[in-house]
Amino acid sequence: MAVTLSEKAAKHVANYMAKRGEGVGLRLGVRTSGCSGVAYRLEFVDVVAPDDVEFESHGVKVLIDAKSLPYLDGTELDYTREGLNEGFRFNNPNVKNACGCGESFSV
Amino acid sequence: MALFQIAEPGESAAPHQHKLAVGIDLGTTNSLVATVKSGVASVLPDALGRPLLPSAVRYRDGESPVVGYDALAGQSSDPSNVIVSVKRFMGRSIDELPYRESMPYRFEAGPGALSLKTVAGVKTPVEVSADILRELRTRAEAALGGELVGAVITVPAYFDDAQRQATKDAARLAGLSVLRLLNEPTAAALAYGLDNAAEGVYAVYDLGGGTFDISILRLSRGVFEVLSTGGDSFLGGDDFDQRIFCWVIEAAKLKPLSGEDARHLLTCAREAKEFLTNHGAAPIVARIGSGELVDLELTTETFTEITRTLVEKTLKPVRRALRDAGLSIADVKGVVMVGGATRMPQVQRAVGEFFEKAPLNNLDPEKVVALGAAIQANLLAGNRASGDDWLLLDVIPLSLGLETMGGLVERIIPRNSTIPVARAQEFTTFRDGQTALALHVVQGERELVGDCRSLGRFELRKIPPMVAGAARIRVSFQVDADGLLSVSARETTSGVESSIAVKPSYGLSDDAIARMLKDSLDHAKDDTARRAVKELQVEAQRLVEAIRSALVADGDLLLPDARERIESGIARLQAAMLGEDRHAIARCIDELETETGAFAALRMDRTIRDAFSGKKIDAIARELASSEKGGET
Numbered sequence: 001m002a003v004t005l006s007e008k009a010a011k012h013v014a015n016y017m018a019k020r021g022e023g024v025g026l027r028l029g030v031r032t033s034g035c036s037g038v039a040y041r042l043e044f045v046d047v048v049a050p051d052d053v054e055f056e057s058h059g060v061k062v063l064i065d066a067k068s069l070p071y072l073d074g075t076e077l078d079y080t081r082e083g084l085n086e087g088f089r090f091n092n093p094n095v096k097n098a099c100g101c102g103e104s105f106s107v
Numbered sequence: 108m109a110l111f112q113i114a115e116p117g118e119s120a121a122p123h124q125h126k127l128a129v130g131i132d133l134g135t136t137n138s139l140v141a142t143v144k145s146g147v148a149s150v151l152p153d154a155l156g157r158p159l160l161p162s163a164v165r166y167r168d169g170e171s172p173v174v175g176y177d178a179l180a181g182q183s184s185d186p187s188n189v190i191v192s193v194k195r196f197m198g199r200s201i202d203e204l205p206y207r208e209s210m211p212y213r214f215e216a217g218p219g220a221l222s223l224k225t226v227a228g229v230k231t232p233v234e235v236s237a238d239i240l241r242e243l244r245t246r247a248e249a250a251l252g253g254e255l256v257g258a259v260i261t262v263p264a265y266f267d268d269a270q271r272q273a274t275k276d277a278a279r280l281a282g283l284s285v286l287r288l289l290n291e292p293t294a295a296a297l298a299y300g301l302d303n304a305a306e307g308v309y310a311v312y313d314l315g316g317g318t319f320d321i322s323i324l325r326l327s328r329g330v331f332e333v334l335s336t337g338g339d340s341f342l343g344g345d346d347f348d349q350r351i352f353c354w355v356i357e358a359a360k361l362k363p364l365s366g367e368d369a370r371h372l373l374t375c376a377r378e379a380k381e382f383l384t385n386h387g388a389a390p391i392v393a394r395i396g397s398g399e400l401v402d403l404e405l406t407t408e409t410f411t412e413i414t415r416t417l418v419e420k421t422l423k424p425v426r427r428a429l430r431d432a433g434l435s436i437a438d439v440k441g442v443v444m445v446g447g448a449t450r451m452p453q454v455q456r457a458v459g460e461f462f463e464k465a466p467l468n469n470l471d472p473e474k475v476v477a478l479g480a481a482i483q484a485n486l487l488a489g490n491r492a493s494g495d496d497w498l499l500l501d502v503i504p505l506s507l508g509l510e511t512m513g514g515l516v517e518r519i520i521p522r523n524s525t526i527p528v529a530r531a532q533e534f535t536t537f538r539d540g541q542t543a544l545a546l547h548v549v550q551g552e553r554e555l556v557g558d559c560r561s562l563g564r565f566e567l568r569k570i571p572p573m574v575a576g577a578a579r580i581r582v583s584f585q586v587d588a589d590g591l592l593s594v595s596a597r598e599t600t601s602g603v604e605s606s607i608a609v610k611p612s613y614g615l616s617d618d619a620i621a622r623m624l625k626d627s628l629d630h631a632k633d634d635t636a637r638r639a640v641k642e643l644q645v646e647a648q649r650l651v652e653a654i655r656s657a658l659v660a661d662g663d664l665l666l667p668d669a670r671e672r673i674e675s676g677i678a679r680l681q682a683a684m685l686g687e688d689r690h691a692i693a694r695c696i697d698e699l700e701t702e703t704g705a706f707a708a709l710r711m712d713r714t715i716r717d718a719f720s721g722k723k724i725d726a727i728a729r730e731l732a733s734s735e736k737g738g739e740t
Contacts, residue, residue, distance in 0.1 A: 016113055016145045026113065042111045044146065080110065084154060084250035087110030087144070 003028060003055050003062055003072055009079040009088060010058030017044065017060075024048060025061030028077065028090075029068040038071060040090055070094075110252065113145040126256045128286065128488035129247045130294070130480025133236065133260055133274065135194040135343060136316025136447065138162045139474060140243040140258075141481035142251060148298065148478040148485075151250045158474065160246075162316075163191045164238045166225035174242040186211035186370040188225045192345060193239075195317050196221060196232035197277075198269035209349075211366030220273075233273050237280035244283055257286040259484040261476050263318040264290040264336040267505065267550060268562060268592060286487040291315070292322035293333060294479030295445040298470060307440030308334070310428075312458055312466065313476075314421060315446035317343040321425045323432040323439075335431035337424035342417065344380070344448035350413045351376035351405065355391055359401045368395040379405050384450045411453045418457045425461065431522075442466040447473045503528070503586055510547035510556045512537055513645040515638060519584045522552060531583040533599075537649070539656055540572040544580060548594050548607070554634040555641070567596040567605040575652065636689075643692045647684045650696060651677055654703055657710060664709045676702045 005013065005026075013026050025048075029041040045063050048054075053069055055062040064072060075092040129151070132139045137159040141150045150158045157176070165178035166188045172178075182189045190212070195204065201214050201221040213224035222231045240260075247255060260283075262274050271288055278285045292311035299309075306326055313320040320338040352373050355361070364372065372393060379389035383405070391403045429435065442458055444466045449455065458466050470478070508518040511534075520530050536544065544567045551559030570578050579599045586592050595606030654677060662670065680695040 012145075013113070016147055019147045027116070040111065041114070043114045043116050046116050082110065082252070084151070084246065085110055085252040086250075087112050089110055 003057075003064055003069075003074070004076045005057040005060055005062065006076055006078040007058055009077045010060045012079045012088075013060050020044060022046065025054075025063050027052075027063045027065075028072055028075070029065055030071045031068075041068075042077075042088060115146060126488040127247075127251045127253050128256055128481075128484035129243075129251075129258050130289075130477050130482070130484045131240065131243055131258050131260045131283075132291070132294070132477035132480060133194065133240065133262075133277075134162055134315055134476075135192050135318060135345065136162060137473065138239055138243060139477035140247045141474070141477040142247065143481050143485035148481045150474050150477055151247055153246055160239065160243060161191070162193065162239050163189055164193070164235050165189045166227035166230065168226040172227065172238050174238055182374065183367060183371045186366045187213060188227075189370075190223060190225070190230070190235045192317055193232050193235040195341075196223075197236065198267070198271075198273040199232075209369055211370055233277045233280065236274070236277035240278055240281035240283055244281055255283065256488050257284040257484065259287050259289050259294075259480040259487065260285055261289050261291045261294045261480050263313075263315075263338070263340065264292055264320045264322055264333075265318065265338050265340045267560065271591060286484055289480055289483055290320075290322070290333070290336070291476045292320050292324070292336070292443075292445065294477075294483065295443055295475040296322075296324045296326065297479035297482050298475040299443050299467065299479075308432075308434060308438050309441050309443055310425070310439050310462065311443045311445060312421070312425070312449065313338075313445035314448040314454060315343050316448070317341075317345050319343055319421050319424070321421075321428045323428050323434060334434070335428045337428035337431065339420065339424060342420060344377075344446070346417055347380055347414050347448065347451070348373055348376045350417065351379055351391075351410070354405070354409070354413050355401060355403060358403055359399075361395070361399070361401070362397075365396050371395065372401070375401075380410070380451070383407055383410055384452065407452070414451075414453065418454055421454075422457065422461055436462055439464075443475070444468045444472050445475055505550045505560075506552055507548070507550055507562075507584055507586070507592060508559075509534075509582060510549060511645075512648070513641040514556045515641050515645075516549055516551070516554060516556055516559055519582070520586065524586075527585075527587050529583060529585045531581050534580045534582055535576050536570065536573065536578040536580075537575055538652060539574050541575065541578070542570045542572055543568045544570065544596070546582065546594065546596055546605075548584075548592070554638040558634075562592065563594075563607050565594070565596075565605055565607040567598065567603065569601075569603045570598050571601050573600075575649075637687075640687050640689050640692070643689055643696070644684050647680050647692055647696055650699060651680060654699070657703075657706070661706075661710045661713065664713065665706060669706070673699070673702055673706065 017023050023044040023046055025045045027041065027043045027045045030038040031041060032038055048063060049065060051066040052063045053066055055064070071094055072092060074094065075090055078089045078091055080086065080089050127142070129140050129142045139150050139159060141148055152158045153160070160175045161179050163175065163178040163182070165173045165181045165185065167173070178189055179191070182191070199221060201207075201216050207214070215222045215224055215229060220231060222229045223235070244255060258278065260274060260278055262271055266274070274288060275285050292313050295311050295313065296309065309324050309326060311320070311322040311324060318338065318340050319342040320336065322336045323334040325334055355372055355376065356364070372395070375391050375393050379391050382389040388404050388406045391401060391405055393401045395401060439462055442462045442464065444455070444458070449468070449472050455466060455468070503520060503522065503524055506518045506522040507520045508516045511517045517532070519532055520528055534544070545564065546567065547556065547564045548562045549556055549559040550562050553559050567580065570580070580596055581599055582594065582596045584592065584594050591608070593606065593608040595604065597604045654673065658670070658673070665673070676695070676699040680692070680699050683691045683695045686692075
């Protein structure tokens with residue numbers, strides 16, 4: 001299994017990173033909080049941590065810390081537009097329940 | 108399902124914690140809203156992908172108003188109900204509007220501020236601006252998928268307190284919480300400074316739809332300092348439209364136009380101006396109400412010629428701002444172009460020639476202000492780690508001061524002071540036993556109160572009765588980060604206090620800010636002479652008061668004819684004081700002082716006699732010693 005980016009998401013990430021001018025990749029992760037247990041993290045990466053697991057997807061380096069991986073394995077990060085709102089979406093097969101807004105979930 | 112943006116390392120917001128904040132450029136011609144997404148500032152377009160929202164509101168009978176392009180579409184058919192360029196009316200009275208005759212609106216004078224009569228009722232400029240802001244808020248909330256915690260709204264550097272307050276009121280009316288008002292050029296510098304990370308002195312040349320601002324900024328290690336500002340609050344792209352409009356009327360030999368025709372031709376003029384940015388000539392074709400057909404061609408050469416004076420008019424404040432900052436053209440590392448009107452080739456050329464270098468325009472001049480505001484909003488909303496923030500210094504556009512005796516202005520905070528700023532100064536009483544002090548807060552560069560803008564008045568009461576000059580009244584001026592002023596006064600021996608927050612006195616002033624600045628230059632010499640007269644008049648009044656109270660206390664020391672001479676000296680001085688002849692007043696003061704010299708000596712003798720009578724020499728020596736000690740602390 002792995003964690004991947006959709007082509008569209010990869011294009012947006014590459015674009016944002018180019019504008020930002022620094023950083024080695026994109027971090028996906030989870031942390032315990034939120035109304036349904038765990039919440040997603042989506043961040044730029046400047047320094048790779050020792051326990052990071054590395055994936056490559058459409059030319060973008062994706063980093064996930066070892067503790068987060070079980071929660072995210074098989075996830076595809078997509079980029080979508082809903083009306084005027086646009087942004088990244090986690091398509092995560094592990095999720096059993098999500099809170100109404102989808103910002104936190106349980107497995 | 109929520110959509111995510113990429114955060115900085117370690118800064119992912121907890122669920123429901125990300126604070127949505129936007130920057131709004133509330134422009135004269137167009138408005139924009141921008142936000143920071145995944146670390147990048149971007150303008151939020153409408154559903155059709157258009158980034159600009161024309162600052163136009165159309166009021167309809169019994170229906171909600173429409174804003175933007177849809178409002179503009181109704182301009183030709185319904186000109187009196189489509190309000191454009193409302194920013195020009197913010198915090199202004201009806202007498203302060205130029206070109207009022209060529210505007211198709213039904214103005215009402217209202218109490219202080221002006222308002223506009225529409226089919227949906229009487230609207231104030233604050234309400235019209237609120238409708239524009241509400242539209243931008245709706246757009247932003249739809250684009251960001253949540254409620255906004257706040258907005259940074261930009262205003263021209265030249266906006267005075269009334270105009271800034273009016274902008275804040277409009278935001279509140281639109282349900283927006285204002286994180287901060289930000290000067291437009293400062294916002295532009297933020298956008299450029301961050302994106303290009305270039306250090307040095309920059310000039311921001313902002314020719315918008317209705318205002319021209321020049322700011323001299325220093326960018327170093329992420330700190331933005333505004334060294335000086337200047338400009339003209341009645342000069343912008345609209346004036347270029349107006350010039351084309353006038354040229355069309357002349358060239359086509361048109362008779363006086365109806366409001367509808369005027370509006371229609373102005374729209375044609377604006378289109379021609381925009382067309383000329385990338386073309387050598389623009390066709391102007393329009394059929395007007397009378398059936399006449401206007402069919403003209405405007406060439407770049409003609410356009411440059413008829414607008415030459417407008418372009419030159421922008422360079423005068425540029426020179427002044429440079430002088431204020433103590434810099435020469437050679438010190439300026441780059442010129443930032445802001446505002447759609449800077450796209451005009453003749454403007455680019457004139458600015459390039461003036462600064463002897465090509466102006467910077469690698470960001471869209473229409474968007475930079477909104478982008479900078481978005482970056483500031485993101486910071487103020489707390490979406491960045493602490494330590495990553497930067498100091499943002501801003502300046503006040505006009506000096507703030509108090510009225511003192513004789514209608515003179517005592518400047519407390521000079522023009523171009525960086526804000527937030529607090530300054531205090533001590534004042535005292537003028538008359539013996541004076542128990543109240545009226546404070547009149549004014550804004551402007553002129554020496555006399557009558558020539559400055561009145562911001563507000565308040566009184567400090569219950570000062571304990573003391574001899575003139577003994578009370579110590581500390582007056583503090585405070586200007587917050589939004590450029591809004593509060594003034595407090597405190598008598599330090601008794602602790603009595605009084606204060607005001609300067610609330611807008613919409614339209615109370617007769618002078619436009621720009622005119623006030625210009626006047627201060629034109630009248631500098633004049634003012635100095637008038638100030639000298641006023642100062643002598645105050646001096647004379649003080650002398651009269653002092654002699655009067657001396658006569659009451661020690662008048663018995665004088666022989667009747669000496670007293671008479673003093674009295675007639677006072678009468679002569681009082682007569683001279685009414686006039687403006689500086690030399691006559693000075694002469695009478697001298698005469699009176701000579702006349703009262705002997706009287707003063709007599710009083711001195713009596714005081715010493717009283718003080719020393721019945722005391723031993725060593726007691727006097729002790730007193731002297733202790734008073735010296737007291738004087739040292």
